[in-house]
Each structure stands twice: as C-alpha cells, then as structure tokens.
Amino acid sequence: MHMRIIAVGRIRERFWQDAASYYLRRLSPYTRLDVVEVREEDPIKEGRGILAHLCGGVTVALDEHGESMSSQELALWLQNRIVEGCGSINWIIGGPEGLSQDVLNRSDLQLSLSKMTFPYQMARILLLEQLYRAFKIIKNEPYHR
Numbered sequence: 485m486h487m488r489i490i491a492v493g494r495i496r497e498r499f500w501q502d503a504a505s506y507y508l509r510r511l512s513p514y515t516r517l518d519v520v521e522v523r524e525e526d527p528i529k530e531g532r533g534i535l536a537h538l539c540g541g542v543t544v545a546l547d548e549h550g551e552s553m554s555s556q557e558l559a560l561w562l563q564n565r566i567v568e569g570c571g572s573i574n575w576i577i578g579g580p581e582g583l584s585q586d587v588l589n590r591s592d593l594q595l596s597l598s599k600m601t602f603p604y605q606m607a608r609i610l611l612l613e614q615l616y617r618a619f620k621i622i623k624n625e626p627y628h629r
C-alpha cells in the first residue's frame with residue numbers, strides 16, 4: 485500500500501517538523517508514505533496543484549465538514565481498502581482558505597477530524613497519528629489506549 489499526503493503549505497515550525505518526522509518514522513514499517521507540499525495561493529490554483537499530484541487509487545480530502553469516524557472505524561476503512569487491493573491512497577489537506585470545490589468533488593471521501601478547525605500543520609500531524617494508530621489497530625499491536 486502506497487500513501488501520499490498532498491498538503492497545501494510547508495511545515496514551518498521546528499516542533500511540527502519534529503512531530504511529522506516522528507510519525508513518518510513510525511509509519512515506515514506499515515506503509516510507503518510520501519508527502520507532497522503544494523504552494524499556498526488561492527484555493528482554486530492550489531486545487532489544480534493538488535489534483536496534478538494525485539497518484540491514482542482512492543482520494544480522501546480532510547475537511548471539517550466531512551464524515552466523522554472513530555479511530556476503529558478509520559482502521560476498518562483502511563483495512564477494507566487494503567483487502568480490496570487498492571494500491572494507493574491520497575490524503576489531501578488544505579491551506580488557510582480550505583479546499584476548493586474541485587478537490588472536494590474529486591474526493592472519494594471527505595473526512596473530518598473533528599467539528600473544530602485546526603491549523604493545517606496541526607491537521608497533518610493529527611492525520612499522521614491517526615494513520616499510525618489505524619495500522620496498530622489493524623495489526624492488533626499494542627499502542628496507547
């Protein structure tokens with residue numbers, strides 16, 4: 485399974501960079517994951533940049549108005565994609581203005597992490613942690629409860 489996070493904007497602060505590296509390292513035994521950063525501009529142009537980097541497979545747009553899932557439900561969703569033989573999953577994170585309608589329309593799933601709005605850098609870390617948690621659940625390996 486290959487995963488690609490396509491995110492608008494760079495991770496600027498050192499503490500977010502450290503957190504991202506921490507989870508990327510922990511995810512490496514479970515999946516091939518690359519991160520593509522798209523330049524921050526207006527959401528329509530950002531959207532074109534995002535869509536140009538889709539790597540096929542299934543596309544998930546992170547949006548606070550999207551579908552909520554528990555960590556167990558996300559793990560089951562991911563496991564179902566693996567069982568179906570889905571080769572790759574794109575995870576899209578917007579910038580300060582959010583995602584364009586083109587990107588939302590192109591997505592197979594719009595996923596909410598919470599009803600609250602998070603800064604995009606934090607949303608990236610939350611996604612990485614939940615993906616790591618999902619693999620631990622799928623593999624039935626111990627992790628924090």
Ligand SMILES: C[S@@+](CC[C@H](N)C(=O)[O-])C[C@H]1O[C@@H](n2cnc3c(N)ncnc32)[C@H](O)[C@@H]1O
Pocket residue numbers: 545546547548549576577578579580581582583595596597598599600601602603604607
């Ligand atoms: C600062 S938020 C954008 C807020 C923008 N006003 C909007 O309506 O989408 C930046 C990005 O982080 C992600 N994000 C922030 N909070 C989220 C949440 N609760 N659930 C899912 N994604 C979230 C989304 O991808 C969003 O496009």
